[in-house]
Amino acid sequence: MRETLIVIGLVVLAVALRSARTNLLRKLGALTMLAASFCLFYFVTGSLVGGMIGVVLWFFLPWIELLTRIRRMRLPLDNRLSHREIPNPSFFPNATEAASAMEEAGFEHVSDCGWEWAGMQQFFRLFWHPEERAVAAVCLCEQCDVTFAFISVTSQDSKGNIWRTTNFPFAPTLRCPPNVRWNHVPCER
Incomplete structure (x- = not known):
């Protein structure tokens, strides 16, 4: 006892x-x-x-x-992006503001695309800035009952280094190559 x-x-x-x-x-x-x-x-x-x-x-x-x-768990063998319509604004409320901010910063809208696999959906609104040679993406990720959005801006300098700035809410899961510089900006509350 x-x-x-x-x-x-x-x-x-x-x-x-x-x-x-x-x-x-x-x-x-x-x-x-x-x-x-x-x-x-x-x-x-x-x-x-x-x-x-x-x-x-x-x-x-x-x-x-x-x-x-x-x-x-299995990774998809063929997970190509395909053209998608923008999700409902009530489901993706910050998309229009983020797209407007991108266009004000000189980015041109390129495409709306996404992919779906095993209950997970991702939507990307892609932008291109010709002078800065930068690509920006407004992203929405949905898996089961969890949904989050983030913005990512990627550019390449004259030496071949890739600069990525994002407010992705999680730490990167994979190690970046040595020529990639990752700048994480905290999400606004």
Whole structure:
């Protein structure tokens, strides 16, 4: 009975610490959860090796998702952009303002395009600035119940370096080549 109460107490303490606002306390909560796992496996097996196995199991937890969910994911083999009509303004409210701002900055409207794959839709309104040799895109991404929009401006200098400025709301998922300079502008609130 005493061992059960120790494990329950450590789990409650770990959850409380993980709920704190301070980063240090949240990290301490994660360590407390590891201690609770150690105690649980130690009390069940009666050996230190069993307790260590309980701790090590936490580090293999991400592999469950990798082996079950991510292995089933497939990238589209043919995901070419095709001409699309602009989405409903109530669904994409900033599109007209962003397009007007692009035209005021000297960009010419080139095309409206997008693609759809496995429940994910992306819409792009593309612009070109001939003097600056810059391409701008007003983008709308929709996947399941999550929708977000962003603007991206890409240009190339005389040395071949590519300069990209965007307010894309997430960190880049792929590493950029060495000649690409990424300037991230925070989204307005």
